[in-house]
Amino acid sequence: MTTLRPSPSLADILSTAHVVALPLAARFRGIDVREAVVFEGPEGWTEFSPFAEYDDAEAAAWLAGAIDFGWMPQPAPVRAEIPVNATVPAVDAASVPAILARFDGCRTAKVKVAEPGQRLADDVARVQAVREAMGPEGRIRVDANGAWNVDEAERALHALAECDLEYAEQPCATVDELAELRRRVKYMGIPIAADESVRKASDPVAVARAGAADLLIVKAQPLGGVNRALAIVAEAGLPAVVSSALDTSIGLSMGVTLAGALPQLDYDCGLGTSSLFTADIVEPALAPRGGVLPVGRIAPDPALLAEHAASDDRRDWWLARLARCYEELSGPD
Structure with a gap:
């Protein structure tokens, strides 16, 4: 490094x-x-x-x-607030409404899939429950954290396509697999997003050069900070979604700073995850209100x-x- x-x-x-x-x-x-x-x-x-x-x-x-x-x-912000998505862990379908209720006003949901020990049927039921709860206007993206091989990912996206996916995040682990999957499912109109292939890579722009993703998921802290993350997005030349790594509100404010400084922000960001906590160190927590977060620094409550x-x-x-x-x-x- x-x-x-x-x-x-x-x-x-x-x-x-x-x-x-x-x-x-x-x-x-x-x-x-x-x-x-x-x-x-x-x-x-x-x-x-x-x-x-x-x-x-x-x-x-x-x-x-x-x-x-x-x-x-x-960097100076170019917007005052950031639209954010709800995040649905790999819970059973019956638990979905209670999870979504924690995210005030969010119009988009990211749903975890490919959880170890679960089946594709569990993923389909969970995503269908999100679609039912959010209605036809809601946006749904899925995140497999690189757990599928190409054949498994293709099968899963076919099974989930009826839920009208906004994109699939890191469906496969490697850049080569992402490129192959993107080629196979292009006719389905489901964009491929890269997360681990950016933040865990020695060359975070390689996935963009390989034509293996339609957009990037960027996280400020693991990429070395807001300034470096901005440089990576600029070099990659792809749309970016700013996400968190299950941070406290302090860490989320770093992501909000990054999202606030991006020249272009086409997608809701994954920065609403304080809603998954039952406690935080900031009062009030940096949680979605009306589906957005304000841009600005915050301090913890002693x-x-x-x-x-x-x-x-x-x-x-x-x-x-x-x-x-x-x-x-x-x-x-």
């Missing part, structure tokens, strides 16, 4: 760091509680929250993003930071991880 020289010292970061644990309303990505580190830089509050299974090399990019947001000037502090052992685990990632970024002296 590219070596970056962080502008703050590790002591600067740790001096304001809080490790928090926020409960979820429904199990998502195999977890019931989301943990994160939030800290304050001269530009404002920021967040470091790579998923626990990511190694230090991958997680270091998330720290670079957090440092960028806390210590570097951010009482909520204390109330939702992680256990001592989890705090130690996260701060040790942050220190290792800082060393990854600093490189050799």
Whole structure:
């Protein structure tokens, strides 16, 4: 990975760091509680929250993003609010209305599919329930997190096509598979979006050069910050959807800053995920009101930071991880 020289010292970061644990309303990505580190830089509050299974090399990019947001000037917004989508975890179809009710005014829903241990029939039932709840005017996109091979993805999209999909996000894992699937389903009119093929790639623009996607999903923190994400979108030359990684409201404000600065924003963004939490560290939480989020920086509530502090052992685990990632970024002296 590219070596970056962080502008703050590790002591600067740790001096304001809080490790928090926020409960979820429904199990998502195999977890019931989301943990994160939030800290304050001269530009404002920021967040470091790579998923626990990511190694230090991958997680270091998330720290670079957090440092960028806390210590570097951010681009000026070109819009004052961001339309966002609802996010439906891999729940049973009967639970869909309760999930959608948490997302005030959202006209679009992203539905998780291809969950381990579930069948295509479960996905179809879930997406059909979303369509029934949202009506014909609602927009539905599905996200498989790269879990299907090309044949499985083609079969799944055929089965889901009657629900009128806006696009399919990362249906297959590799760029070559995405390109093949895009060729096969082009006649169906279902665009292919790339997420992991952008944020987990050594070359995040390769998927665009290969003609393997119609649009990009970009996430500010794992891409190294708002400024780098903007540069990636500009180089790729494809429409972009800004999404979150199940962040706290502090992390979501980083995504909102990115979405606010994009020259063109054709799709609702996946930044409404605080609605999946039963608690947050900002009051009020950065959650959709009338289907939109305001652009602007926010700060945590000290009482909520204390109330939702992680256990001592989890705090130690996260701060040790942050220190290792800082060393990854600093490189050799």
